[in-house]
Amino acid sequence: MTDTTLIIADNQPLTALALRTWAEKNELVGSIIESPDQQSLEDSLRELSDENVLLIIDVELFDFSDKDELIAFFQTHNQLRKLFIGDHFNEEELFFIAEEMQSNIVLKSVDLEELRIAVSFALKGRYYIQSELLNLLMRKNAAPVKPENEEVHLTPTEKDIVSLIASGKTTKEVAVIRSLSYHTVVTHRKNIFRKLGVSSIHALTIYAIKSGLIDTTEYYI
Structure with missing residues (x-):
């Protein structure tokens, strides 16, 4: 276990609960915070050092108004380690996250072992894309x-x-x-x-x- 704080930014309570339960069971981080909206996320980050945070975020369910606002947020918090999750990604979304966000990416349907690897990579500052999504990037x-x-x-x-x-x-x-x-x-x-x-x-x-x-x-x- 590390002293990293995991912030789960997802407004679906069941998804947030599942991620919290899984992370606690695997003892991956020191503490866990759930942020269902941008304001609560900003409030949490004001109390924490960005480099000690791992952010798991579903931007489709979050209240960023557009890509520019999302980019501006991560430019402000450029030390955050991050893992984007989603039910699905179209090609435009996938390339935006991979190219502009330079983020780790997995689907919510990811195998739990691969999710563990993705989180461990993110915690170490490494880059990881789920196999299914990497194959899509390779075809593109x-x-x-x-x-x-x-x-x-x-x-x-x-x-x-x-x-x-x-x-x-x-x-x-x-x-x-x-x-x-x-x-x-x-x-x-x-x-x-x-x-x-x-x-x-x-x-x-x-x-x-x-x-x-x-x-x-x-x-x-």
């Missing part, structure tokens, strides 16, 4: 990240870093594993994103899977 991104006539050349070190990032490792963890400084890994990461023409970890993960640098079995274990 069927085209290569670079034009076919533009070959991508990654060094062995860069390929290794890609596989580590795509498997959910944080920049600090990559630095330790590779015996590199944090700033060196940051530089490698910027170069990798530039070479591949990507701007998000989910796009990098899709590249890693398609390139055989990591497989979906490894990703979800």
